[in-house]
Amino acid sequence: MSPIPILRIGTTLLCSVHVELDDALAERLQEDVLGTIERTGATGLVVDISGLETVDSYVARILADTGRMARLMGADTVLAGMRPEVAATLVRMGFPLEGVRAALDLDHGLALLAHGRSGATEGRRPGRTAP
Amino acid sequence: MRPVEVGHRGGERAPRSTRLLGRHELPIACEADIVLVRRKARSLAQAYGFDAFATAAITTAASELARNCWVHGGGGAAVVEELYDGTRHGLAMEFRDTGPGIGDVEWALAGGHSTTRSLGLGLSGSRRLVDEFALETARGEGTTVRIVKWKRF
Ligand SMILES: Nc1ncnc2c1ncn2[C@@H]1O[C@H](COP(=O)(O)OP(=O)(O)OP(=O)(O)O)[C@@H](O)[C@H]1O
Ligand SMILES: [Mg+2]
Numbered sequence: 001m002s003p004i005p006i007l008r009i010g011t012t013l014l015c016s017v018h019v020e021l022d023d024a025l026a027e028r029l030q031e032d033v034l035g036t037i038e039r040t041g042a043t044g045l046v047v048d049i050s051g052l053e054t055v056d057s058y059v060a061r062i063l064a065d066t067g068r069m070a071r072l073m074g075a076d077t078v079l080a081g082m083r084p085e086v087a088a089t090l091v092r093m094g095f096p097l098e099g100v101r102a103a104l105d106l107d108h109g110l111a112l113l114a115h116g117r118s119g120a121t122e123g124r125r126p127g128r129t130a131p
Numbered sequence: 132m133r134p135v136e137v138g139h140r141g142g143e144r145a146p147r148s149t150r151l152l153g154r155h156e157l158p159i160a161c162e163a164d165i166v167l168v169r170r171k172a173r174s175l176a177q178a179y180g181f182d183a184f185a186t187a188a189i190t191t192a193a194s195e196l197a198r199n200c201w202v203h204g205g206g207g208a209a210v211v212e213e214l215y216d217g218t219r220h221g222l223a224m225e226f227r228d229t230g231p232g233i234g235d236v237e238w239a240l241a242g243g244h245s246t247t248r249s250l251g252l253g254l255s256g257s258r259r260l261v262d263e264f265a266l267e268t269a270r271g272e273g274t275t276v277r278i279v280k281w282k283r284f
Contacts, residue, residue, distance in 0.1 A: 020166065020170075022162070022163065022165070022166045023162055023165070023198075024162070053173070053187070053190075054169060054173065054187060054190045054191055054194060055191070056169075056191050056194035056195055056198070057195060057249075057250055057252045057253060057256060058194075058198060061249075061250060083183070083187075084183070084184075085183040085184045085186070085187035085188075086187060088184055088187070089184075089187045089188055089191045089260065092188075092256070092259050092260060093191070093252050093255075093256030093257070093259060093260065094242055094243075094252055094255065094256055094259070095250070095252060095256070096250070
């Protein structure tokens with residue numbers, strides 16, 4: 001069992017990170033998430049990182065990459081709940097955050113995905129987009 | 132070979148007035164040690180009452196420099212010092228390795244440059260997160276990076 005559970009709600013995957021991410025665990029999370037998208041055909045992914053106190057460039061890169069990879073598999077990704085000090089640290093370091101969709105918390109993250117589904121449809125899996 | 136030294140904001144305070152309240156040496160001999168160094172930075176910053184932003188800054192910088200020490204320098208040690216300069220507490224962290232050294236310090240510190248196809252944000256990024264940053268390196272002899280973060284009032 002993965003130390004970071006991935007829940008499925010309809011076509012959305014929800015993943016709450018509440019343990020400290022070392023390099024190996026971050027890589028494992030990425031693999032688990034992508035594998036679950038493949039198995040479930042999920043079209044959305046919310047990664048709740050409100051429990052992460054430290055996000056260094058290595059972990060930030062894995063999180064951003066995971067979103068891009070999920071996107072290539074047809075799942076929109078939202079990073080939800082980044083703490084203020086984590087956001088400040090990443091921006092001050094110059095970490096490139098373009099292309100990363102973010103939301104204040106889990107609720108907003110899910111709402112953002114739902115909104116995206118009824119709006120633009122580019123890049124989604126055929127037959128899975130809302131009319 | 133002559134070591135290359137880079138520093139900033141180091142001359143603001145008279146060093147003789149700074150007292151050393153504690154000192155910890157942590158090995159960086161495997162990937163898992165990066166997390167231990169980062170935890171030490173966090174727990175000391177919290178113990179001294181650093182705010183969340185300063186705590187995240189020193190913890191993240193520690194994580195970046197410990198990773199560099201391990202990945203590029205082949206491992207070494209981190210020395211953490213608890214400081215008091217008469218008015219405020221601070222944390223100093225020194226990362227030492229006996230690896231290949233940094234050939235072009237300016238290039239490495241400019242940011243966005245990496246010899247491992249990474250983002251190249253570790254050195255330049257951690258420099259921006261701390262109050263003092265000093266780098267000493269010599270080809271074939273190793274690299275030492277010392278950072279200091281002071282508690283804000
Ligand atoms: N301790 C070290 N020993 C030898 N070379 C180093 C050391 N630290 C940094 N370097 C060199 O400086 C470059 C820049 O370091 P920096 O941490 O900024 O980027 P990176 O480690 O390559 O990537 P990132 O940290 O963004 O994942 C490295 O690619 C490496 O060539
Ligand atoms: Mg680095």
